Amino acid sequence: MKEILQSLATAILSGNKNAALEWAEKGLQSGIKPLELISGGLTVGLDEVGEKFECGEYYLPDMMLAAEAMSAVLEMLAPKLEQERNTSEQAVRVVIGTVKGDLHSIGKDIVIMLLKAAGMEIIDLGVDVPSANFVRSVADNGADVLGISALMTTTIQEQKKIIDLLVEMGLREKVKVIVGGAPLSEEWALKIGADAYAADAIAGVKKIKALLNLA
Amino acid sequence: MWFEPLSEKDLHLIHDLTLKILQETGAVVEGCEARQILMSAGCLEDDRRLLFPPRLVEDCLAHKVAVTLYGVDESIVLPLTEAPRSYTHNFGSVSVLLDPADNRIREAMLQDLIDFVRISDTLSHPDMVVPSLRPTDLPEEIASLAMTAYTIQNTNKPVDIGTASDRWEISYLIRIAAAIRGSVQKLVEKPIGTLSISPLSPLNFPADITEAIIESARSGLPITMLPCPTRGLTAPVTLAGGLVQQNAEQLAFLVLARLINKDTPLVYTCRLAGANMRTGCVSGRDPDIGYSGACAAQLARYYGLPSGVYGLDTGSAQPDLQSGYERAIGGLYPVLAGATLVSGIGALNAGLLASAEQLVIDDQIYAMIMHRQKGIAVTEEVIGAEVVNAVMRGGHFLAQEHTRNYMRKGEIFTGTLGNESPYEQWRATGSVTIREQAREKIRQLLAEHPGVLVSATVSHEIEVILEEARFERSG
Numbered sequence: 001m002k003e004i005l006q007s008l009a010t011a012i013l014s015g016n017k018n019a020a021l022e023w024a025e026k027g028l029q030s031g032i033k034p035l036e037l038i039s040g041g042l043t044v045g046l047d048e049v050g051e052k053f054e055c056g057e058y059y060l061p062d063m064m065l066a067a068e069a070m071s072a073v074l075e076m077l078a079p080k081l082e083q084e085r086n087t088s089e090q091a092v093r094v095v096i097g098t099v100k101g102d103l104h105s106i107g108k109d110i111v112i113m114l115l116k117a118a119g120m121e122i123i124d125l126g127v128d129v130p131s132a133n134f135v136r137s138v139a140d141n142g143a144d145v146l147g148i149s150a151l152m153t154t155t156i157q158e159q160k161k162i163i164d165l166l167v168e169m170g171l172r173e174k175v176k177v178i179v180g181g182a183p184l185s186e187e188w189a190l191k192i193g194a195d196a197y198a199a200d201a202i203a204g205v206k207k208i209k210a211l212l213n214l215a
Numbered sequence: 216m217w218f219e220p221l222s223e224k225d226l227h228l229i230h231d232l233t234l235k236i237l238q239e240t241g242a243v244v245e246g247c248e249a250r251q252i253l254m255s256a257g258c259l260e261d262d263r264r265l266l267f268p269p270r271l272v273e274d275c276l277a278h279k280v281a282v283t284l285y286g287v288d289e290s291i292v293l294p295l296t297e298a299p300r301s302y303t304h305n306f307g308s309v310s311v312l313l314d315p316a317d318n319r320i321r322e323a324m325l326q327d328l329i330d331f332v333r334i335s336d337t338l339s340h341p342d343m344v345v346p347s348l349r350p351t352d353l354p355e356e357i358a359s360l361a362m363t364a365y366t367i368q369n370t371n372k373p374v375d376i377g378t379a380s381d382r383w384e385i386s387y388l389i390r391i392a393a394a395i396r397g398s399v400q401k402l403v404e405k406p407i408g409t410l411s412i413s414p415l416s417p418l419n420f421p422a423d424i425t426e427a428i429i430e431s432a433r434s435g436l437p438i439t440m441l442p443c444p445t446r447g448l449t450a451p452v453t454l455a456g457g458l459v460q461q462n463a464e465q466l467a468f469l470v471l472a473r474l475i476n477k478d479t480p481l482v483y484t485c486r487l488a489g490a491n492m493r494t495g496c497v498s499g500r501d502p503d504i505g506y507s508g509a510c511a512a513q514l515a516r517y518y519g520l521p522s523g524v525y526g527l528d529t530g531s532a533q534p535d536l537q538s539g540y541e542r543a544i545g546g547l548y549p550v551l552a553g554a555t556l557v558s559g560i561g562a563l564n565a566g567l568l569a570s571a572e573q574l575v576i577d578d579q580i581y582a583m584i585m586h587r588q589k590g591i592a593v594t595e596e597v598i599g600a601e602v603v604n605a606v607m608r609g610g611h612f613l614a615q616e617h618t619r620n621y622m623r624k625g626e627i628f629t630g631t632l633g634n635e636s637p638y639e640q641w642r643a644t645g646s647v648t649i650r651e652q653a654r655e656k657i658r659q660l661l662a663e664h665p666g667v668l669v670s671a672t673v674s675h676e677i678e679v680i681l682e683e684a685r686f687e688r689s690g
């Protein structure tokens with residue numbers, strides 16, 4: 001059993017999706033519980049990925065491949081987990097999207113991958129999202145965090161509109177707002193009333209954890 | 216004579232694989248009109264993507280169109296197609312600048328944009344003035360239009376008419392630029408610049424973008440085709456792979472523009488960048504910026520198109536040593552490769568931060584990079600063997616007509632910035648740094664600039680157009 005969990009962790013560490021799925025399957029067959037596969041295999045592997053990233057040995061593609069391998073296993077385990085899960089523990093829920101008039105998705109997608117790997121539940125609104133949709137989604141899903149991406153000097157104003165709308169709807173205090181995008185700055189985030197600004201995806205994940213006191 | 220990083224075989228393989236991608240994968244094309252135009256020319260529909268038959272691409276490429284830009288003052292001419300040299304321009308649309316007064320960053324204001332334009336107007340480089348700053352005190356709904364409006368009133372040089380994101384903006388940008396010449400027809404005859412349009416990478420032309428391309432191509436004005444793929448994020452991580460995808464984006468753009476108006480002047484403009492693989496941001500200290508620009512310049516020449524590439528670039532947030540060496544490496548390759556337009560003047564932080572000091576220093580950097588772009592002439596007259604003979608028989612090089620003559624012709628570079636005094640003398644004259652020199656030059660250039668360069672009538676006409684645009688957008 002130990003060997004199987006170890007191999008699953010190694011498969012995550014090397015970002016090998018097929019191997020991860022195989023070892024998870026083997027684990028189930030030999031009677032290991034899904035939650036144990038997660039805590040003793042997936043999480044162990046992912047923690048090591050995080051360490052390797054921190055110390056500079058791993059780069060974004062290593063993270064993305066590991067996250068994809070992890071997602072594939074989680075998806076495979078999902079139906080079995082439903083039966084097993086009895087904890088009242090609820091995953092952190094993040095609504096995220098790129099503002100209206102802006103079609104850039106890559107930065108947002110990296111953030112999503114990393115947040116998923118950190119075990120958060122993501123509601124991805126996509127790109128070119130009208131401000132009202134952000135606010136509606138926060139309300140409908142009871143989101144803990146709202147991530148707003150804007151990549152152009154012409155579209156960053158939309159971020160302010162969304163925050164203003166949250167205030168107007170009385171939702172601002174209920175959700176932490178983090179903004180991202182190449183033309184932004186800390187100063188901008190403060191000015192528009194966001195809780196945090198992140199210069200890149202890694203910083204974004206850290207700041208979200210800090211905002212929720214998870215760090 | 217140019218530095219050519221790609222062999223004939225490389226060029227053919229890049230071309231063939233580009234055609235294969237366009238034929239088998241195609242590009243996402245949205246907007247009914249663009250889809251209709253492309254499909255009636257033979258493109259096949261595969262979901263949101265359109266597949267481009269190689270024959271169609273080859274036919275559109277075969278039609279050659281010369282590109283010539285003129286200054287706002289039409290006596291300035293930039294013959295891009297047969298350019299025997301590179302022309303320079305600044306970066307565009309940054310809303311944050313490094314204030315020379317306190318070395319802090321702050322939001323750009325309209326007066327900053329005007330100052331940047333006037334400084335650029337007076338320096339030798341840039342040859343073409345791009346609205347560098349996106350002022351935050353302009354009404355947001357017409358900011359792009361106003362940037363162009365204030366740029367063209369403060370320089371005599373050719374400009375970037377604007378980076379447009381939809382059809383409406385294009386129509387207003389054309390009207391604003393036409394105010395300079397008196398009519399759209401005269402503007403098309405002697406264009407004061409290009410319209411820039413950026414599709415998304417990989418291979419994605421959203422409806423607003425195709426409509427902007429259609430509107431621009433119909434006008435007959437030159438278009439800067441401006442995809443901005445990032446290796447490892449929105450394009451293959453290898454430089455060769457990035458070049459092929461970027462080439463496919465260029466050729467898909469070209470096909471659409473040529474089908475609308477076969478005589479559309481087009482500039483093959485490449486912004487292929489590398490990513491920081493830890494942050495996922497575009498890297499400003501990527502030594503491949505210049506090299507990929509050199510490759511792209513060669514590809515453009517292969518197709519008979521003028522090229523536009525990155526040149527000066529840096530990751531640094533200061534006009535410092537890092538900025539200096541990164542700019543030198545980024546600028547040299549494309550200039551030696553004979554790229555038609557090279558960019559980057561005045562930008563720090565991978566184009567996210569503007570600096571007037573850097574703008575002034577870049578004039579000098581480009582002057583030095585351009586100094587030997589055309590190589591050296593090797594003739595008996597230039598070599599001057601008889602001068603050696605004369606000096607050896609009791610003369611002095613300084614007293615030779617040959618020396619004075621060729622010194623005046625630029626054989627010896629004479630820059631205006633930078634120190635070369637010995638240490639003691641440098642100390643004795645106030646230990647002036649390059650940035651202090653730059654700040655002094657900024658003051659001097661702004662004091663010398665005559666101000667608004669167009670007539671009161673033209674100025675008024677431009678204001679009326681802006682007012683109309685604002686009314687339309689807010690109403």
